[in-house]
Amino acid sequence: MELSGVGIWSQQLRYGDRGEAADAAAELEELGFSALWVPDVGGPVFDAVGRLLGATRRAVVATGILNLWMHEPADAAASYASLTAAHGDRFLMGIGVSHAPLIDAAEPGRYRRPLAAMTGFLDGLDAADPPVPAKQRVLAALGPKMLALAAERARGVHPYLVTPEHTRQARAVLGAGPLVLPEQTVILCSGADEARAIGTGWLRGYLSLPNYANNLLRLGFTQEELTSVSDRLFDALIAWGDEEAIKRRVDEHRAAGADHVCVQVLTADADTFPREQWRRLGAALR
Template identity: 70%
Template sequence: MNLNGVGIWSSPLRYGDPGEAADAASELDDLGFTALWIPDVGGPVLQSVENLLGATKRAVIATGILNMWMHEPHDVADAYARLTAEHGPRFLLGLGISHAPLIDAKEAGRYQKPLATTKAFLDGLDDAERPVPNDGRVLAALGPKMLTLSAERSRGAHPYLVTPEHTAIARTALGADALLAPEQTAILTTDRDEARSIGAPWLQGYLAMPNYANNLRRLGFSEDDLQSVSGRLFDAIIAWGDESAVLARIDEHRAAGADHVCVQVLQADQRAMPREQWRRIAEALR
């Protein structure tokens, strides 16, 4: 499983038209991106994984993340065993505990004890008839306890909505051997106003989630930064500019200890696949 280099994190690959997603995934594979990451906020995520595995030959297909509240461990383990048997060791099971506002919206009070719930889900994967091996899974981890658990019971961590400073903190917490694969958001425009018009509303939605807000507070951002989506916060989270700006941020993560960086490209229509921007980044990486 090649998890060096740069990957693509994409919601349209998950929730867009499956045929277009397969075609785009095939091109991304040919462009040299080493992993394609997709989210899970409901629906048959493992079906999307299968679609992308079938469309690619080399790229790892990773969930970034599979929502533990929405699946049963034994079902996930069965699907993992089947998909890896059919497609080889190219499915990386990224697991995450999600956020209280999302989970409690459907069932008030359900979101409790995130660390214990994560451990229990991992126990379920281990106890399945065909277990998911540690090196086939990673955890969405931001804080110190979840980062420690990532190193102990998985291949490593997939932090989302983070800065290179967090990557350095995560590397220290994980140790030298665990995989560290942060997500990095990017907007390919040199116009600050355009970048903010695309990125600020997107960022505000995430800042409403306590896990992300608390992590940014730990990194030194103030309440005013969070409430206003300050320029300081915006620039720290989103790499905007031309291709060189994106590559420079990738290099910052690598220098801080990342093994693999997955780039999420935003554009005005966030439901569309940014295929032109993906091609530009691939060309710059070459």
């Protein structure tokens, strides 16, 4: 499996109309995007992965991320085996521990010892028959301990809601071999006011989750910046402007050590497939 260039991270490909998702996936592959990343916040994620694999011929399809609290390792391994048997080595299993407020909302107290939970899940993937090879999985790692675990037990990391500085730090922890595959949120727009109107509410939702907040504090942002969604924080996390502005941010991740960057496009209508924006970025980032 080759993972380079630029990919697309999209909740629409996961939860949008199935017919349009398949058509969009085929077009994204033709536009030159090397991987399609989809989230897992409930529902049959492996079915969605299979549909996207079936709609494409070359692109990698990756979970960004598989929520380990929602799956048993043996079941995940069986789904991996079925998908790779049908479509070849194009499924990358991104795995993450999600966030305490989301997991505990359904079952208070369930979310605990996330590093141990990840280690146990990886042990289960290794023990399955057949196992999920370490080279076919990456971890949603933000902090130093999870980054170190990824270096030992996976092919690399898929950090979400991060800056090029975090990419640099991840590369320093992982060294030269493992993959660093960050997500970068972008808004194609005419100016700061439009970007803030589209992105501030979306960003505020993520900043309420402790894992993201703590990571940003480690990166040097203040609690006041997180509470107010400061301009400095917004601009660091969301690349906005024209195609050249988006390309500059992608290039910053690459210069910091990223092997592949997956771009998530925000628009004013979160339910609509941003196909025109994908086309513009495909031409600019190819």
